Amino acid sequence: MNQPTKVILLVLGGITGLFYLLCVIPSCFMGMLNPSSVIESFERAEQDRIAREAREAEEEKERAIEEEKKEAERKIADAEWEKRRAAERAEEERLNRPGLTMHNFNRIKTGMKLKEVQAILGPGGKLTTSMKVGWSEAEVYDWERHYGSKYILVSITFDDGEVTSKFQSGL
Numbered sequence: 775m776n777q778p779t780k781v782i783l784l785v786l787g788g789i790t791g792l793f794y795l796l797c798v799i800p801s802c803f804m805g806m807l808n809p810s811s812v813i814e815s816f817e818r819a820e821q822d823r824i825a826r827e828a829r830e831a832e833e834e835k836e837r838a839i840e841e842e843k844k845e846a847e848r849k850i851a852d853a854e855w856e857k858r859r860a861a862e863r864a865e866e867e868r869l870n871r872p873g874l875t876m877h878n879f880n881r882i883k884t885g886m887k888l889k890e891v892q893a894i895l896g897p898g899g900k901l902t903t904s905m906k907v908g909w910s911e912a913e914v915y916d917w918e919r920h921y922g923s924k925y926i927l928v929s930i931t932f933d934d935g936e937v938t939s940k941f942q943s944g945l
């Protein structure tokens with residue numbers, strides 16, 4: 775067996791080598807194929823396969839990295855949303871807590887009952903004026919607070935048990 779044939783058999787091995795030995799080598803001797811071009815062709819095919827597999831592995835690795843980045847960004851966005859939502863809930867609770875604040879004063883609407891106003895401003899409204907005019911009864915409740923030198927007054931007028939007017943000073 776000549777040297778190129780041995781190389782081909784070593785490179786190809788097995789059934790492929792046997793096929794090469796039985797089919798390709800005889801055609802080379804008949805002048806149909808050049809053995810070195812066949813070897814080069816097989817080598818190029820193998821190199822292309824190796825390069826393609828390396829490229830596919832690199833692309834898969836890049837896809838995995840990109841997916842990890844997206845997942846990390848989603849987690850960060852979710853954490854930021856949760857943080858904002860918690861801050862909004864805390865602010866909402868702070869604003870809706872009973873007390874003498876401008877926010878609570880603005881929540882009082884015409885037609886509310888005394889219990890509704892007390893739920894907003896808190897207990898402690900003091901009846902300061904009460905009078906009957908015909909069939910109607912008017913009452914004025916005041917909520918007062920002293921904070922050092924600051925004095926806050928919220929005065930709510932009820933006619934027949936419903937808010938008709940409101941006044942504030944110091945909020």
